[in-house]
Amino acid sequence: MSQPGSVPVNPAFAAGVNLRGAVDLSALKKPRPAGPAVASPGGGAAPGNGQPGDGSDGAAAGYAVDVTEQSFQELVQVSAQVPVVVSLGAAWSGQSSTLNVMLERLVSGYAGRLLLARVDAEASPQIAQAFAAQAIPTVVALINGQPVPLFEGEMPEDQVGRLLDELLKVAAANGVSGNLGADPAAADAEPTPPPLPPLHQEAFDAIEAGDYDAAETAYRRALADQPADADAKIGLAQVHLMQRTSAIDTEQAAALRHAAAQKTDDVDAQLAVADLDIVGGHVEDGFGRILAFISANFGPERETARIRLLELFDVVGVTDPRVSKARQSLARALF
DSSP states (O other): HHHHHHSOOHHHHHHHHTTTTTTOOGGGGGOOSSOOOOOOOOOOOOOOOTTHHHHHHHHHHTTTEETTTTTTTHHHTTTTSSSSEEEETTTTTTTHHHHHHEEEEEHTTTTTTOOOEEETTTSSHHHHHHOOOOOOSSSEEETTTTTEEEEOOOOOOOHHHHHHHHHHHHHHHOOOOSSSOOHHHHOOOOOOOOOOOHHHHHHHHHHHHHHHHHHHHHHHHHHOOOOOOOHHHHHOOOOOOOOHHHOOHHHHHHHHHHHHHTTTTTHHHHHHHHHHHHHHOOHHHHHHHHHHHHHOOOOOOHHHHOOOOOHHHHHOOOOOOHHHHHHHHHEEEEO
């Protein structure tokens, strides 16, 4: 792609896009260390080529439009009604084409609460410059004329879905929550999740308040009532991890890692760093550290490490392939 800065910017673009106070959602690209993954939205209406605001049937068009420099201002106007996801690509880029297919599928699943705008950044260089795009593909968004940086290049579909969910929350907080051509009642008719059991709700509320001890008590009471309550078991494992790690700052984390490197046979040191690895998203490192200790040690410390590893399996999720792999390694280490 040619550098966007090589093309003079039409003053209309600068007037249409408010670059001050842009919301940065880049932190959402980092995977969360624990808890269930957020499912990306479904859908699959065929993408179309309608123009924003042209009165065409949004559902039939798949809520995807091709935008040029001539229609850009209309797009800015639409962003006052719904968030607009802008995909800056190029005709020669296979990565751009693949990304657009994914975005069309995801955006159509929101039934008119989002609009996808496909832009050929080389054919419309002033749009690329307005968003300060430096790579192909680049995905940004518009909320009421304000740019929201999303990501460059490739990203897993579930993470893109999470970004779009958060984009809608940011838009709603800024008064942008319309719908394009769909029945608003139908678009908002999401299945109501069943209420949590009372003790689970008590634990959830305690976690939200940062009271992990109260959450632990609630989950233990739930397990006392129903020992086979798998959700309570998982919740208790997650709370334990929060209790062990929530107060550790960067300096303390560095000290723990140094101690673990010096004392490879110290079970507490190894488990503390494994916790940090799991919280930081380095799941395989955390599992590998505990498995190495189990392989090299015997006695009560080995059993302590085994129990912690099983608890961390619950935190990560028993269906996670990394858990399955670690279970096999644990069996080999023990037998």
